[in-house]
Amino acid sequence: MSRGWIAWALAVAAIGAGYASYGGPGVALAGTVIVFWLLLDFSRALRAMRRAASAPKGSVPSAVMLATRLRPGMTTVDVLRIAGSLGEPVSGGAEERYRWTDAGGSAVVATFGGGRLQSSTLQRPETNEGPDEGPSRGA
Numbered sequence: 001m002s003r004g005w006i007a008w009a010l011a012v013a014a015i016g017a018g019y020a021s022y023g024g025p026g027v028a029l030a031g032t033v034i035v036f037w038l039l040l041d042f043s044r045a046l047r048a049m050r051r052a053a054s055a056p057k058g059s060v061p062s063a064v065m066l067a068t069r070l071r072p073g074m075t076t077v078d079v080l081r082i083a084g085s086l087g088e089p090v091s092g093g094a095e096e097r098y099r100w101t102d103a104g105g106s107a108v109v110a111t112f113g114g115g116r117l118q119s120s121t122l123q124r125p126e127t128n129e130g131p132d133e134g135p136s137r138g139a
Contacts, residue, residue: 048081058088063106067122
């Protein structure tokens with residue numbers, strides 16, 4: 001059972017409990033609480049989208065940190081809140097795919113379906129340094 005169905009089941013239970021306890025005024029109180037909860041959730045989503053829209057598109061401070069925090073099933077708003085910016089659309093495929101890149105060239109590509117995160121992959125830039133060509137440690 002998803003989180004949304006549980007929330008709506010609790011809303012129906014609140015209306016039922018309000019009616020059983022106080023009749024019409026109880027239903028009105030339960031309805032008022034439900035509308036307030038919906039307005040809070042809507043406000044939270046708008047705040048996340050406004051913050052993401054004001055940041056540079058497709059840019060994150062650390063792609064590695066973003067990749068570690070993403071989990072399949074997260075909503076688009078949750079991903080925007082974590083990333084802090086809108087992703088760059090990636091062409092190809094029927095799915096919605098977006099990319100976030102950091103200053104070091106690492107990128108996270110997230111695939112969405114039905115408003116939820118399906119998968120994410122971390123892409124690191126290729127380096128030309130071999131195992132013996134890296135910085136040497138002084139002796």
